[in-house]
Amino acid sequence: MRNVFVETDNVKRFLSALTALNQRGADEACLVVVDGLPGLGKTTTLKHWVARTGSVYLRAKKEWTPSWFMNELLDTLRVNPPHAFQKKYAKALEELAGRQASAALENMSFGLVIDEADHVSSKSAILETIRDISDMIELPTILVGMGKVNDNLARFPQVASRVSQKVRFEKASRDDVRALIQLRCEVAVADDLLDFVLKASSGFNREILEAIANIERFGLRNDPGPGGLGIADMAGQVILNDRASNRPIRVPGGL
Template sequence: MRNDFVKTSNVQRFFNALTALNERGAQEACLVVVDGLPGLGKTTTLRNWVGKTGSIYLRAKKEWTPSWFMNELLEALRVHPPHAFQKKYRKALEELAGRQASAGIESKAFGLVIDEADHVSSKSAILETIRDISDMIELPVILVGMGKVNDNLTRFPQVASRVSQKVRFEKCSEDDVRALIDGRCEVPVADDLLKFIRKVSGGYNREILEAIANIERHGLLNPPGEGGLTMADMAGVTIINDRSSNRPITVPEVLA
């Protein structure tokens, strides 16, 4: 399977939000919330953006404290954390501001991504530390969660007011499934099999990629015709495991 990054409609909405963030009126409104159910490609999208921009990626922990958060931030910046929290904070600001300035010279985006942000979106101390960092140097901070971040932030108006953009990742449409297949699969796939993939995957990227791996494995051993691999070609072959039961789903026989 090819490792190409595919720009689905979710990815495009994320990029549109970043464009809107750069055009914001209030300069302190630097927070972006990316929400959606697990398996819709949020982490993949953000890791791709981080890799291309040199931004900083952190995965929040359930038991994070401001000091623990600051330690992980400095480690991600490849800076040895000082002992005192004040020194950690100043050093993080200095490093982030420097990298942001360097990115600006090259006309590149730069920001801080905090994945699994549901863990910290109800913790005032962590949120205030994040807000302070963002406010001090007008640094874009992207909070990535699984559906609770926006609701939790309503309890903290001083933080919620800094959210400039909200992006919700949705289940893949048929066009998105086609884009993923064309971008990742080394075997052509016919429309009937594509529609079946969309149905049994529920539109989740994770299951669609699992289906692509199984299709490719079968198709490379049994090359399809000109129109691509069909349901008839895949009849009786496992295409994915059911998300709720973990039982295999096979492609049914196609009635003539």
């Protein structure tokens, strides 16, 4: 499978939100919430953006404390953490502000991404620490969750008021599936098989990529012909595993 990042509709909505963030009215309103079910490409999208911009990525932990969060942030920034929390906070601000300024000189985006933010979106102490960092240097901060972040933040108006953009990742459209197959699969695929991938995957990126891997594996061993690999070619073959039952889903038409 080709290692290509595909700009799906979800990716485009995320990038549009970042553009809107840069045009915000209130300087302190620089929080972005990215929400959606697991398997829709949120983490892949954010990690790609982080790699492209040199931004900072953290995965929240269920038992995070402000000190643990700060230690992980400094470790990711490759800075030896001081002992006192106040000094850790000051050092993190200094390092983040410096990187943000360097990015601005190159007309690049820069921000802090906190994945699995459901773990911390109901914890006042962590949220206040994140808000303080974001406020102090007007740092775009992206909270990525699986459906609970917005509801949890509603309990903390001082934080929720800083959210200027909300992006919900939706299930893949037919055009998304076509783009993923065309750009990532090394085997041509006919429209009927494309439509079956959309149906069998229920629009989840994770399952679509699993299907592409199975299609490619079969197609490289069998000549798909000029029209691409179709349902008749793969009849009876496993295309992916059902996420609810973990049972294999086969292409229809086999014995």
